[in-house]
Structure formats: structure tokens, C-alpha cells
Amino acid sequence: MPNATVVTPELLRITQQAIESALQYATAVANEYLSGHENVIGVATWHGQAGSTSLATAGQINHDLQQTVAGGQRLAHGLGRAAALMENHEADASHGFTGLFTGAR
Template sequence: MANATIVTPELLRSTQQAIESALQYATAVANDYLSGHENVINVSTWHGQAGFTSLATAGQINHDLQQTVAGGQRLAHGLGRAAVLMENHEADAAHGFTGLFGAS
């Protein structure tokens, strides 16, 4: 068990923050890419089926990423809630022991 990870509320919160930061970065990159791609397609001489297909593919990738981001946000929110629940459970347990055995 030397390589076991101890899960604490702090670990859950730092993981939540890392996920949220990565999601913000991924969203910004995807939005910049899609915007740039739309600008290239709209102003260049690259019209027709190839341009339409390329733009549709970029839009689908952006849509898929947004679904992934939504799932990541739910995960991050769940980690934050788990941290609060863990802290509340510890406080309740400490209160229960104090009530049962008295303060030491």
C-alpha cells in the first residue's frame, strides 16, 4: 500500500480546480480554432463541398468538445460536493465521539 493515494477534501478541491482550469483552456482553444476556421472558409477561395465539409467537421468537433466540457463540469462540481460532504462527515463523527466519550 506504499503507493496508495490518500483522498482528502483538499485533494478533491485541487483536482476540481485543475479540471475547471483545463476545461476553460480547452474551450478557449476550440472557440479560437472554430472562429479562425470560419474566417478562413468565409474569405478564401476555398468554397464548394470541401469547404462546407471542413466547416461542418470543425463544428462537429466543437459540439463534441462542448459535450465533454459539460461532463467535465459535472465531474468538477461533484468533486467539490464530495469535499464538503467529507468535511461534514468528519465533523459529525468528531461530534459523535465527543458526545459519546467526552472531550479529551
């Protein structure tokens, strides 16, 4: 397979860090948007049903994003755990092979 991707513990950790960084950025953007939106709604010209609906929609979007961020954090954590398990498995296998071939002499 010429275009196969080799999954290594390092690749998993790089991916974990990229996900965590993207989640932090998304959270910052969403918080900034929500804060700005609340400030706009606070202006006297935005009172009434339209303002309330707009604010409720922004709150729902923020809530949905927080759920997505929580899922992304679980994914990133799982990738980190998978990397550690891969390394432990490789160390155990290496130790097993060393013992097998050292004992044959």
C-alpha cells in the same frame, strides 16, 4: 500500502480546480480554432463542397467538445460536493466521538 493515495477534501478541491482550469483552456482553444477556421473558409478560394464539409466537421468537433466540457463541469461540481460531504461527515463523526467519550466520565 506504501504508494496509496489518501483522498482528502483538499485533494478533491485541487482536482476540481485543475479540471475547471483545463476545461476553460480547452474551450478557449476550441473557440479560437473555430473562429479562425470560419475566417479561412470565408476566403473566396475555399468555396464549394470541401469548404462546406470542413466547416461542418469543425462545427461537429466544437459540439462534441462542448458536450465533453459539460460532462467535465459535472465531474468538477461532484468533486466539490464530495469534498463538502467528507468534511461534514468528519465533523459529525468527531462530534459523535467527543460526545461518547465525554459522557463516559
